[in-house]
Amino acid sequence: MLIFGNKWLNRAIKKNVLITIAAMIFRAIAAASWVVTSYSLSSLLDGYYAGPAAFNKAALKVIALIFLMMLLNYISDWVRAVYIRRVNNDVRKRISDSVIENTSDLLSSKNTGKKISWYLNDVDELENKYFTNICGGAYDVTMIILAFVAIVMLHWLFAVAAAVLFLISLLVPALVNKFVMQAQEKLTVSKEEYTESVRDNLESVYTLFFADKLAYFMKRMTNAAQLREKKYYQYNMTRAKTQSAMFFVNFASQAGLMIFALYIASLGYVAPGSVLSIGALSGNLFNGVQGLMEALAVISSVSPITDKYAIKDTDENNVLHGGIEKIELKNVDFNYGEHSILKNFNYKFGKNKYALRGESGSGKSTLMKLMLGINQAGGGTVTVNDIDIKDLDLKSYFRHLSYIEQNVYLLNETIRENILLGSNIPEDKLQKIIQITNLDKFVAGLPAGLDTEISSNGQQISGGEKQRIAIARALVKDVDFLFVDEATSQLDPVNRADIEKILLDLKNVGVVMISHNFDTATLAKFDAVIEM
Template identity: 25%
Template sequence: MRILTRDPEVHELLNYAKRYTKYQKLIFVFAPILLFVGILSPFLIRYLFDNIIAKADFSKLPVFVLLFIGIKGLERLLSVVVNYNIFKCGNQITHDEQVSFLKKVLRSPVESLAKKSTGDMISRATSDIPQLSRTISSVIPIIVLNIIELILFGGVLIYFSWQLALVVFATIPFYNFSVNIFNKKLKKFSTLEREKNSQVIESFREKIDGTATIKNLVKNEYFAEKFDEKVKEWLKVSNKYQLVTQTIEDFVTFIRGISPVLVLSFGGFLVMKGTITLGTLIGFYDFMNWIYEPIRVLSHFLISLKSATPVFRRIREIHEMDEEKSGEKIFEGVNKIEYKEVCFSYDNEPVLNGINLKINSNERVAIVGTSGAGKSTLITLLPRYFDPEKGNVMINGEDLRRYVLNKLRKKVIVVHQNDFLFNMSIRENIVLDDNFSEEEFREAIKIACVDKFIDKLENGYDTIVGERGSKLSDGQRQRVAIARAVIRNPKVLVLDEATSGVDSQTEEEIFNNLKKLNMTIIIISHRLSTIRKADRVVVLDKGRVVEEGTHEELVKKGLMYKKILESQLMA
């Protein structure tokens, strides 16, 4: 164990594995029985040669054969039970770790997640976790049981012949040598292999997501070659990793291969001298390879542990991410939204520069500006996807950071242009397992005009929308997303280009329906018809509020707002 725990990361992994011993009870019950049944074999072999064959007492042979077959059958049965439970434990750990991983991701800030590629996160969840789970599921049983095996098997060999046992024991230090000499390279290539594998998955995901664009630009070969480069990088590292592990394995096999010759040579000499019987030599020879099995397993498992530490590090990195911070004040309603000297940057690039803005309860406000003016960033601060670097975003005079986060987000809902739809039915996408009445559901779909197209679908509200809502048009997806928000009766509804795919007549109907609701509505849009539905227009430029007023007032001023409208009309 000292060899195993010398590496701090291995030591940490072993401690982490202890939390899953609750799944390993049956392993620790049946595995020791398996060991004790297994060590009966050399005694039976010795008895066969010395008491049956040497004495020509063949009347005992049938009973002996039946007993031997029975013991071997019991041994294999116990092996099935032990190995099945190790496999079952690994699956349960994979389940627990993947669920825990997802929960951690969902609790992490958007800002932190944005720094991780989707492919890398998928790789950690679907590749790294199962690999880590296989190690964790067996690490403690393998270490404990194989150490017990070493003691038991060593004791049996000494009992048979201490002289021959010394020959076998003399080869054991070479096992540790073979592992330690390649230790650094093993860790290096194991870490690189996981990183390159993650890059392959991310590259593949990107090409699948961009298939339509690739076809449209006739760049099939170009992107296939780019993917080929990533796979070759992984292949190069993976081959080196396999070379190191195989070298260790074959060196161990070499030591194991020469030992029988040494034992038989020296053992034959001891038989001729009369020091041991032929039955003892045959029994010892039959059993001597058993002593190498726990050594081989421990040596191989040390390799697996070294390989698992980079994987463990990648999983631990996610679990060590900061979580979104929540306040304690209960969010109840909205009287006034206020931005006070709010500043925010992406990668040290200022996006919002001292924003000051007030929005009253039940007011309809349109946020307009040129691309990059900070419109979307401004509204992402409301449900606290991000927190301002300076200044305060306040509702009812309280900084948003003081509110219970989940309560805040249930009442401040943002609908984006391409809001995500899950591969479920339209009804499920809207309700999302919440307890809404049929009346509430019907009211929400009517407000969002989902009922206008539902008859065209084969299964109505039970129609599966496909991956990311691929079976629906842009406008249909947007209406489902609006219904999903409206049914939750938010106090603040933010529509970020949320009707861009909807025809003008349907959009007009949706906004007329929304006006009847008791909620504050914030609109981001490039459509003049949409902007004109607002009570007030706020114009952003370079992260600052430069104009405010009604559509008519701002047109008369002839400044930034008018220029934006003119550029859109010309476009």
């Protein structure tokens, strides 16, 4: 069931094909009830001329049709609501798949506001512009076809005039469609930028408060809102211009058909009641045309939204099977702008213990992120088991490694879930990890122990406890390589030495560790110390 050529969205349609067909059928039935009611209006005027009995019978018929029409429209709206709920859930899943597929880009750019906009703004946009118009298209097509059939039944001359006006009414939407697409693309980008600006400003509000710069916060929020509203205004004006053009053609077509009907009736070709039906049916026909053309224009404008969720087809040859045996950098260059961080760097990492040392800005974290696939080398290659990391399926790669960074993020979940992250391990193993990471006293002091809820990224928890939780996360996962970026920096010297000993004692696990606080005893336990 391919609709309008958008393969991405058609997957959601196909997955929910039964409810989609049901929604379209009920919209079509609702449209048919409108046309039948409109056609029956001729019986009112004809019944009026025929006498009170005929008029009363016609009136009861029309009233019954109106109530039936109301019932069918209600059922149609209910089925459509079920359909919208299901396809929206599939859209959000698709967005999540895209976020997972492009995690390295997200980690590199830290542009979470853009992704938030996908879940909030884009889902609403796709609902209003695509999925709703799929049902609306079925409604409009049914309305057009049945209204034209009813017009033919009234008189063939009406049908000829309606056909000519119908063809004319198709021209305007075809001419203005591209302007709607361009405006939609600009609006989508502006929504992402606005969401990112709001996120950035809200995260900076504490810094600005203590710097007595809340006026600057207000200025940034105002500038972001004004830019967003400017793009929204431009989009709305484009839509208003196109809708005005289509409304003019619609109104002119209805008026033209009515004038023609009055002329035909004055010549005696049709009964006077036909003019009343033509008035209603011409509204059905040309409103259906306008609705369909507008729906097609809006549907075709969603491609700039869905193009962002590209998911590459995984090449089975690039999936990492088994474990990670080695990571090698060959002649690697990396620059930040014009500043060279790495130049012709070569090193092979096996399942040993490595310390990365150097001044701030010397390239320690950059080197680690190159090995993780978060950053891409400007020159040379980074290989994992002799597979170029650029070609590697990163999801299969990340299954075999853990990364502990300095800035630990805690979910709005329990302590237990923050450690397990959905993993299912025996309770005794979890308790052993808690003891190893010296979290046992901290957990014992909490009101609900491991089941204590954390909120607001654990602002009530110290940085040291956050780092312990991050280390516990890494130990839950059986990995081949462990990357540690200043993950013990907020621990006191005794606890830092204890945690580093635990990590360095891991068997058959490659450990790459960055720290500014290596003591002589700890350094002696590494297999290699790399000075950056």
